[in-house]
Amino acid sequence: MDSSRADLDSLYPFLSGAAGDLDAVLDEVAQSTKDKAREISAVREEVRRRDGDRLRACATAMAERFATGGRLLSFGNGGSSTDAQDLASLFLHPGTGARPLPAIGLTSDIAVVTALSNDIGFDVVFARQIAAFGTAGDIAVGLSTSGNSPNLVAAFDEAAARGLLTVGIAGGEGGRMAESKSVDFLFVVPSPSVHRIQEAQTTLYHALWELTLRALRD
Template identity: 65%
Template sequence: MRERSDESVPSGDGALPGGMRELYPFLYSGTADLEPVLADVRRSTVEKAEEIVALRQSVLALDGPRLEACAARMAVAFRAGGRLFTFGNGGSSTDAQDVAALFLNPGGDARPLPALALTTDVAVMTALSNDIGFDVVFARQLGAFGRAGDLALGLSTSGNSTNLIRAFEEATRRGMLTIGLAGHTGGQMAELDGLDHLFTVPSSSVHRIQEAQTTVYHALWELTQYAL
């Protein structure tokens, strides 16, 4: 199971309606007979797999042409010497690192592209958080490294992470190509005037959102490689 990302869903058993008992009723069945429990686990697994497949298909149907257009602009930026900077919080921070690794070291015959995850330098992250505030941990790094023609890609399940909003604002000021991945209806990211591309996953489940976002950025990578 994926970690919950950013501040979109509070932690704890009561974070979701019914808490853990509603999510995993087989853990609370109180029965010593494993067969009904295993059957319930199988049913739950199949339902979740079917849900994510349907969600990915709906995202593709909704955003297929927009993904292709975004990848074309990414290819133009990379051709001109642009570099990709990625960022996110919690589970989305690991996705940001996965995006950077995918573009930088794709393997096979794919073209490696310059990419850096802004979540990997613990010294910088903790220094900025301690000395200034967590809201600036990505914006300050883009202010130091970013330049016109670079790319900024941020991931959030809620779209409401303040440090992502600040980062996108800084990237826009610097003339960078900005790409956001969010859930639900996009949150505050959907209200940003300067965001060049926004892809939202229409789900209220943090886990399903993150799984679909993985598909989105892999599609962007593949389409960018094709465009190059």
């Protein structure tokens, strides 16, 4: 068996043993889906149990910043960059009936990202933008599945030095973000699976948005 087939079998074992039996394949797919749904539900519940109070405290701190004119700056790499842009859009364009709040996704301007990466280095791609845009009273939110991204650690250091409220959303055991003294609030999704981490992180930042809006109304 070649390595690509072995990799496929490890990810989707239900596609190998019963390839000629459609009902068996469908049963395996259904069971796999149920198992993943139970897994992500358990991870989300653990995050809620462990971090519920801290989420409310973080939302209150964010609401205080927004109430005095602060903005949210969000950032991440790869799939986390998409989540960072979604987070910024959630605050900026929340939909009918919800209060829009100022937010900027630092990966949205590809010209800026590529210029900084090419001319200076990828490790400073977020820190330089925070240095340019961030002011005391703003909020910096960085997302990473591992917590080890050097450019996030550098961004948090820059943000903390400038007086921004810093919020980290990581996975696993938190990586280098858990060791940083520059992160005011760190939320770690306790899972070894990148897929479950990203799914739970999406739930986490939506909850943070809702709690922030509630704090602003109170």
